[in-house]
Amino acid sequence: MADTADTAHGTAHGGGGAPTPAPRRPSWRHIGPGIVVAATGVGAGDLVATLVAGGKYGYTLLWAAVLGCLIKISLAEAAGRWHLATGRTLLDGWRSLGPWTTVYFTGYVAVWGFVYGAAAMSSTALPLAALFPGVMGLKWWAVLCGVGGLLFVWFNRYAVFEKVMTFLVGVMFLVTVYLAVRVAPNLGDLLPGLVPALPDGSLLYTLGLVGGVGGTITLAAYGYWVNAKGWRDTGWMRVMRLDNRVAYLTTGVFVVAMLIVGAELLHSSGIAIAKGDKGLVDLGGLLEEEYGAATAKLFLVGFFATSVTSLIGVWQGVSLLFADFVARLRERDGAPAGTGAPGPEAGAVPVERSAPFRAYLLWLTFPPMALLFLDQPFVLVVVYGVIGAFFMPFLALTLLWLLNSSRTPGEWRNGWFGNTVLGAAGVLFLVLCVQQVRDLPW
Known part of the structure; x- marks a missing residue:
């Protein structure tokens, strides 16, 4: 890759005489990992949440969706900055905080991966079953999606993965923007929605919208994708920040477009859609009634692109995290901490080909x-809910800890703004965590 080759040259010398990486000039040709993390984080659940927000409150909560994107920019930037500033992976950083992080992550990747795998396959299967009715049952579409995602990630390295994800993001973006234009938004109502306001009884719902847009474990994978791209030192810091901001600005447009669809198609007519991913199939039916079969099928294509990016993104990104997790466990007592993330030059065996x-x-x-093919066991649902609820506060607060400690070089530690955003994100996610745990079927 061109980016990997670029890392082989361009250094400057600091005041102490030690070579320091020369800053690379931000360029559109470098953008990639941010698109991958944003596309993976925005799934069918975010589509539904944003549509329901528009359907229930019109444009009133537009500001909350935008704020959610800004928070994710800060979280992804913090993860990428840790990798580039320290030369260490996020798993290595977590491990330095104590054995409790290893215990939590072990439970998380085991239980979360098991339940999420089924959810991702089902979500990806829904639009296919709607596009090709009568071909086969939904469950078999889900099996096909799971195996297809496995084969794609198994046989491809990061460069191909990024290109495919970028193409799918383009499909998502074009479809959602087209739908937003098609439903003819009322700009006079849209702009006031950027002013923070809380309709009666909407506080927890609003917090969920802020915290839920693109917020998953894949935010933690961003640093790994940054390294896989070939960005491995602070010379890439400005490039990483541009990459991250462009990606989440794209996500912001995507989210605003879906809220417009919800506000104009659902709120104005008083129509409610089903909860969960099946609500998107309902929306496809409404679009067909209002705008014809072609528009409905186009929406289902966008629905599929949204779901499949989350599937293959998790299959690739969380597998990178797990491979690094196993590598940390295998370190012998007394051996130095890991000094880099898995990537193109990390040893003879590429990480995508490794056994873990x-x-x-x-x-x-x-x-x-x-x-x-079976109902989810009650205990598994509860454990999955508890472990999953704690991940986003875990990510925000551990990044806050790592980036304010001596583990991070002084130049790249958090300033007051970074601390404010990460601290606020941590509090937000803790509130959502408590609410999510309370809502579990105990």
């Missing part, structure tokens, strides 16, 4: 298929 990476791919794909 592929083992987690198999874990995400085949065991969850049992859940497609």
Whole structure:
């Protein structure tokens, strides 16, 4: 890759005489990892949440959706900055905080991956079943999606993965913007929605909208994708920041477009859609009634692009995290901490070909298929809910800790603004965590 080759030259000398990486000039040709993390984080659940927000409150909560994107920019930037500033992976940083992080992450990747695998396969299957009715049952579409995602990630390295994800993001973007234009937004109502306001009884719903847009474990994978791109030192810091901001600005347009669709198509007519991913199939039916079969099918194509990016993004990104997790566990007592992330030049065997990476791919794909044909066990639902609820506060608060400690070079530690945003994000996610745990079927 061109980016990898660029890392081989261009250094400057600091005041102490030690070579320091020369800053690379930000360029559109470098953009990639941010698109990948943003596309992976925005799934069918975010589509539904944003549509329901528009359907229930019109444009009133537009500001909350935009704020959610800004928070994710800060979180992804913090993860990328840790990798570039320290030369260490996020798993290595977590491990330095104590063994409790290893215990939590072990439970998380085991239970979360098992349940999420089934959910991702089902979500990706829904638009296919709607596009090709009568071809086969939804569960078998889900199995096909899972196996297809496995084979794609298994046989491709990061460069191909990024190109495919970028193409799918383009499809998502064009479809959602077209739909927003098609439903003819009322700009006079849209602009006031950028002013923070809380309709009666909407506080927790609003917090969920702020915290839920693109907020998953894949935010933690951003630093790994940055390294896989070939960005491995502070010379790439400005490039990483441009990449991250462009990606989440694209996500912001995507989210605003879906809220417009909800406000104009659902709110104005008083129509409610089903909860969960099936609500998007309902929306497809409404679009067909209002705008014809072609528009409905186009929406289903965008729905599929949104779901499949989340599937293959998690299959690739969380498998990278797991491979690094296993590498940290294998370190011998007394050995130095890891000094870099898995990537193109990390040893003779590329991380995508390593046994831990592929083992987690198999874990995400085949065991969850049992859940497609069986009801989810009660205990598993509760454990999954608790572990999953704690991840975003865990990510925000550990990044806050790492980036204010001596583990991070002084130049790249958090300033007051970074601390304010990460601290606010941590509090927000803790509130959502408590609410999510309370809502579980105890």
